[in-house]
Amino acid sequence: MELRTVRATQYVTALREGGSLPAIIEADDLGMYVLKFRGAGQGPLALVAELVAGEIGRALGLDVPELVFVEVDAALGRNEPDREIRDLLKASVGLNVGLDYLPGSTMFDPAAGDKADAATASLAVWFDAFVANVDRTPRNANLLNWHRELYFIDHGAALYYHHDWETMLEKAKSPFRESRNHILLPWARSLDQADEKAHGLLGSEFFEEVLEAVPDKWLLRENDGLAAGEKRHIYLDFLLRRLKASSKFVEEAKRARAEFV
């Protein structure tokens, strides 16, 4: 998988909605991107999740803004008046993740009458359960309306089992009870079809390709003694086991849905 790499040329503005203080930046290709910083409090694994989960979502046919690597150099934001932003930029010199910026997009909001079709909603519930993403709730939708399509953003909290390598594989069969809070669950009438579709689209070859794109440095941590390749193996094993056990989380989502529909 070939992700483009761009260089940030201008810090435009901070996005203070979520917790990680991403920013809109302009890059040397004159594009605008939402930059997710490697030096943010969530650590580099949040970028691993952003990339791996984001590309899985795309492979499933969901709209995810293009993901790119963004090179940040020391000069960027040197004159930012905000100390927090300067520190964040300093801690993020080097590679980061950027998402194509969708100008004029608005957050999906059922209270304002926004709806989703059954196929998209079901695939989305399947996807978020598969990657264990808890950040798709009515309070925090991370779902953008843009040009009449739904765009899926913010996968930094996905794959949270990777914060503990030793137990990650045991979690592969988790039913993921958090599906009950999924913002699109009310429309997810065709979870079995989503499951079938997902099995046709995902597999080891694709997972390996995505994992290969993750920079080694983001996978390495002091003190755990594991090489980047060994970690990729754990992810691959996790994803394959989870795919095989998908009926666990599909049944759980169906059960949660039956409770309130």
Ligand SMILES: Nc1ncnc2c1ncn2[C@@H]1O[C@H](COP(=O)(O)OP(=O)(O)O)[C@@H](O)[C@H]1O
């Ligand atoms: N690609 C994008 N295009 C337009 N706006 C975006 C994009 N990505 C994020 N945003 C806006 O920035 C906010 C914060 O980004 P997000 O990735 O959700 O980070 P956080 O981890 O801080 O929640 C989002 O809630 C959304 O309003």
Ligand SMILES: [Mg+2]
């Ligand atoms: Mg968010």
